[in-house]
Amino acid sequence: MVSYSVEVSGSDPRTVTCGEDQRLLDAFLRSGVYLPNSCNQGTCGTCKVKVLSGSVDQPAPSETVVSADDQAAGHVLACQSTPTSDVRIEVPLDAGTGPRHVLRDLCGTVHEIRELADDTVALAVGIDEPLDFSAGQYIEFRVPGTGDVRQYSMANPPSRSDRLEFHIRRVAGGRATDGWIFDSLQHGHPIEMRGPWGDFVHDRDVDAPMILLAGGTGLAPLKSIALEALSADPEREIHLYHGVRHSRDLYDVDFWESVTRRHSGVRYVPCLSREDGADRRGYVGDALVEDFDSLRGHVAYLCGPPAMVDAGVRACKRRRMPGRNIHREKYTPAA
């Protein structure tokens, strides 16, 4: 197979080998070299890099992701681009640093499928060798017989690295959910996976009081983050708001109530947007604003549908939380 060298220029130049059919991002992460990344689908723009020399192939990105000016200046998406020659790239100066866990292909075996709520299951998958990942990251599943992949965040903390837990909601007519996971997937079946991916990770160096805002199965990565934080500091102050539409969509209530009994710093606030019956009626961002006069000195992690995350970020800022303390991951339920 033809391969090329790809170099990140700058004060700390790094070079990796990339196959002609391999995406630049995949090549860097497989070599344990960090590049900013989030969606791995060409929709968020996090992995935007500038090609300084050489050439790549990529499907034309949307101008909402890479502006026409940036495209003309040589900016491409590393998660979508394959090299057609040796390449030198530049990463934005404010890209920072992130998880350096080596991306790899994984073979998993279904250990358990447990119903959590209406149309939502917890899937436990044993893997061939423990996976090094950061709390908050996700894995891609290959959907058998389709060539498609779907992304699911780990709900278990990184310390439990040989058995991964995922929360999966059924999407009507979805190839991966209706057509596979909720249809034929059973205990003992193999699953092909690739990961870990993503920059939405628990910052273990920050021990500030933590706000967790989850929408639907966006609870999964926040569970991983909370459990890791509590294992480092059982007294950690954590306020978890879980928003769903109806009480039938709420899940893991007993689990979180038992966590609040064992850890006096943890507060758990389920919120129903379409009916009464939980602690709160309404959206998680509104509940947060009602509960706090100020969020200065707090750190927040938000995961859920885009509208929920945007509203949650506005709520945090309204209560004066600095933007740098707000970590967010938007997702659209994978069909």
Ligand code: FES
């Ligand atoms: Fe989102 Fe590449 S566009 S990671």
